[in-house]
Amino acid sequence: MSSRYRKGHSNWSRIKELVLRRDGYQCQYCGYSVFDGSRVIGMTIDHLIEYASGGKLVMENLVASCNKCNLKLIGTTASRKNDLIESREWWGKY
Numbered sequence: 298m299s300s301r302y303r304k305g306h307s308n309w310s311r312i313k314e315l316v317l318r319r320d321g322y323q324c325q326y327c328g329y330s331v332f333d334g335s336r337v338i339g340m341t342i343d344h345l346i347e348y349a350s351g352g353k354l355v356m357e358n359l360v361a362s363c364n365k366c367n368l369k370l371i372g373t374t375a376s377r378k379n380d381l382i383e384s385r386e387w388w389g390k391y
Contacts, residue, residue, distance in 0.1 A: 327365075327387040327389065
């Protein structure tokens, strides 16, 4: 998601916090989590269906992701992302 889009969406900070909280401040692909009590370090939000492909900014389309997984998954289909989440194939690798 581009920073221009995030900054332009008035609810982005709230949505991001809700997604991180829902997902236990943990990457849904590899399990990485660093939370220092006040902020999440090295985490972002990933669109299952990418924004560039028409993915919406709705909770059902967003998951917590570490920066490393987020970059590795650019261009990956929503189906493959869901498979990674369900199978825990990358769990503990990063």
